[in-house]
Amino acid sequence: MSKKVTKPSFSKALFSGLILEDLVFPFPKMDKEEAENMDLIRESFEKFAEDKIDPAAIDEKAEIPSEVIDGLKELGFFGLNTPEAYGGFGLSATAWTKALEMVCHADPSTSLLLGAHQSIGIKALHLFGTEEQKQKYLPRLVTGEMIGAFCLTEPGAGSDAAGIKTKAVRDEAQGCYILNGSKLWITNGNLADFFTVFAKEEIAGPDGDPHDKITAFIVTRDMGGVTSGKPENKMGIKGSATAAVFFEDVKVPFENVIGERGRGFKVAMEVLNSGR
Incomplete structure (x- = not known):
């Protein structure tokens, strides 16, 4: 009977004072094409944020203005990590994380709007949904028509x-x-x-x-x-x-x-x- 092979746990090893570097390095990197796409996404967002996003006003009024949300829809930011087949950008986990970091730098509340929508709000549909369910809902979710x-x-x-x-x-x-x-x-x-x-x-x-x-x-x-x-x-x-x-x-x-x-x-x- 073959012995079951289990991978060591990085977190568990930390409690023993060990850092299993082989489990976390090399750190994930975007390929050249995705890195170039992220540069374009960053450029368009930073211009938009400079013109439209006022983090102090958002916090004071406890509300993200409709013009900011509409602008994010036009930029395609409600479908950053949704596969291209459904109208999204299809960003990898690394690129998606960098995108959220970029939005959070402009305004944390806006980052949460997008993060909660994509990282958990529609994630079950991504991971477990049927093709019929995805075809029905994802095209409207990636445009922000539905949040x-x-x-x-x-x-x-x-x-x-x-x-x-x-x-x-x-x-x-x-x-x-x-x-x-x-x-x-x-x-x-x-x-x-x-x-x-x-x-x-x-x-x-x-x-x-x-x-x-x-x-x-x-x-x-x-x-x-x-x-x-x-x-x-x-x-x-x-x-x-x-x-x-x-x-x-x-x-x-x-x-x-x-x-x-x-x-x-x-x-x-x-x-x-x-x-x-």
């Missing part, structure tokens, strides 16, 4: 994602789920039209008895029953819209399940790991 948000945290479930209470009841007659619940501290919560929502549904286990399992769903504001709370008054990054999102008898089509039914916890963890 994305990631809805996991609840009043009683933050780090303990398994403790969520939002409920999805499967209605075979109507061909949809009936979604009820609320989410807290949602970045882009009152701007978003596209929500990656995690809810529990009853699924029969191996013993035949129903068990609550987490499933991930695509929910859009136009489904009805989706409302947002008042933006939170934060100590910093005030221009970033953080709000509660409420779901009341929202009819979510069966085809809007992301990934496998009952495997939503895995979807959430993959998205968060990727985003971080």
Whole structure:
């Protein structure tokens, strides 16, 4: 019987006082073509930021002006790390990180708007969505016609994602789920039209008895029953819209399940790991 080979952990080694340099070097680099593209992206953004982005005013008014958001849409900044096949720039993780760093230098709130949209808001669609789902939503998400948000945290479930209470009841007659619940501290919560929502549904286990399992769903504001709370008054990054999102008898089509039914916890963890 062959012995399972496991790779050493860089983080675990740090606790032992070891730095396993071979695991992190050479540091990832962009290829020549992507580096040239990033120079063009940086040049266009820096001119835009100089003309349109006033970080002090954004923080004072606790709002990103609509003209800034519209300008970012025109620049294509809502689809920086979305594959070109769906209308995005298709930036690598390295280039995407550098792009966020560049935007954050101009204004942290604006960086969060874009980061929450792409790194977590629509990431489950990227990683686990069907081709039909991607074709339906990504073209509108990369243009900023729809802004994305990631809805996991609840009043009683933050780090303990398994403790969520939002409920999805499967209605075979109507061909949809009936979604009820609320989410807290949602970045882009009152701007978003596209929500990656995690809810529990009853699924029969191996013993035949129903068990609550987490499933991930695509929910859009136009489904009805989706409302947002008042933006939170934060100590910093005030221009970033953080709000509660409420779901009341929202009819979510069966085809809007992301990934496998009952495997939503895995979807959430993959998205968060990727985003971080």
